[in-house]
Amino acid sequence: MASDRIEVAAKIDNRHPAAMKSGLGTIPWTIKGELVLNCNCTVFCPCVVSLGMHPPTEGHCQTWGGVRIDTGEYGDVDLSGLNIGLLIEIPGMMSRGNWKVGLFIDDRATDAQFNALVDIFSGKAKGTTGLFSVLVGEIVGVERQPIQYINEGKERRITVGRKIDGVVYPVEGKNADEEIMISNTKYWMGPDITVATASKGRVRAFGRVWDFDGRSAEICQIDWHGPR
Template sequence: MTTQWKIDGEYLESCTCRGACPCIYTGDPTEGDCTDLVGWHISTGRYDDIQLDGLNVALAIYSPGAMHEGNWSVVLYLDQRADERQQEALGAIFGGQAGGHPELLASFIGEVKGIERLPLDFVSEPGRRHLKVGEQSGADVAAVEGQEDNEVTIRNHPFAVAPGETLVVAESRSLRHQSHDINIEHSGRTAFYSPFAYAGP
């Protein structure tokens, strides 16, 4: 019997690409490889009878080439506030075992370097998003200003963390991850954020 689940909320990602990131168009990263930190805040969610409202998840990714070609090395971070059943549910969803779009994302993973339970904070402010992973890692991103102070957006890109949603184009104020040999410390690089909605098959 397939477990019924559904989650929605906001996500952000911040990576090492410069300028307009080619990865979302299935192009090659601007630096040859790509290191990325992705965070999700679940506004409302349920996995069978397990409530997931308010919890966060993060994924550190190293891709040796074009992201759509796979062979990613990753570290999965689960919200320390979650109880054991909630963490098992989050692991099943974001590990791809529960189906839906996360299963497609997980198909690009070549190696899971670790799964950790840490304090995770995801903060939304007008034109800004902040992700904190434990004490050492995180991303602070700000929307790029477009015409007449409007946000710059992208829609219908072929390689998407949040399919069907409109991405806000942003830039990292800071991006840091130093764990499991996935190491980033940058600012002024590509970032995006948008709503997301995932559900089981």
Template sequence: MAWQISGQYMETCNCTFLCPCIVTNLQGTPTEGNCKAALGMQIEKGSKDGVSLDGIAFITILESKGPMGKGDMTVGLIVDSSADDAQVQAITAIASGAAGGPMAALAPLVGKFAGVERAKVTVTREGEKWTARAGDLIDETCEGVLNMEGRPLALDHASHPVNARLALAKAVRSMFNVFGIQWRDDSGTRNGHYAPFSWSG
């Protein structure tokens, strides 16, 4: 059966702003040599195989040992603890690319699927500042980079699975500690993005 989800996304990564991965079509070497990123996704409306996914939040976390385009990435998934087993199964199929859709294009680059954790996941917005949290596993905030009119700068036509148009942001805070992926930074110099998303398959 066809599926669809739509909502809001934000992410931070360990690269110094602006992340070279996005502007080199995944061929650039991350600024720290490796890439660690967490993508917070708040589904506002969605369903798969008759299972409602309305209101469920999840975070996809990944680590690449070098340029993302070379593959061998480790990817894990954290789904909100309010989700039941059928919802977790549906989101896992979508987020891993197994159900097709935008994430399927990245699936060949994944060398290890680290599994699924459940935690209280929230994705919230305050103006142009976005925060995603997952228990004590993920705590990240990014804030939009604004032009002189106070509007967020954006990158268009990006080859990114979430949206071809991404707001540019700097990570205010990033803490990852899950699936053996660890990162902590509050320097305000690291990369972030946010955008609405609409996926289907």
């Protein structure tokens, strides 16, 4: 019986024959450090334990965040010592997508570092942040900004130019020397999340004016990698 399958000698590639292959999505990368988020939830964010299957406490999510990269690389590009700022807006449950994201890259980054971080935080580099390529419907902007991520005792102070000004600290438990942790989760950021809150959470960026003082926050030690 005749087959309607068309045999081809090689995978179809419609790029110009002389064009170099970018390697995007195949480059090994790692980021180790810390991430903080402060959102508009009035109590601790339900996304951590529901994995995005429960709506935020206000029905929609507005979040700013900061990432401190202690060590990292993208191929042969060293990312160690750089910081990242984030703005995330989600219309309903996290898992349903249609996110809007603003990305702030440390103004100390070289062009190669800038491009590497955009690839990672857009999801194009795959791996841990690869879900962004599915969930993010719009990148509202990417900017270079001076970014500070400072640990002062238990507090984390994050400033992104004049765009974000935040102070996040762990919620105190019965034993003041131990953080309240949600451990062994399948949350995309990492398995162990410190329950926190913000004494300051000010955003003035991309047409958004947010103040999330006293709202939910998270602190997470990150160990991200790609492309798998």
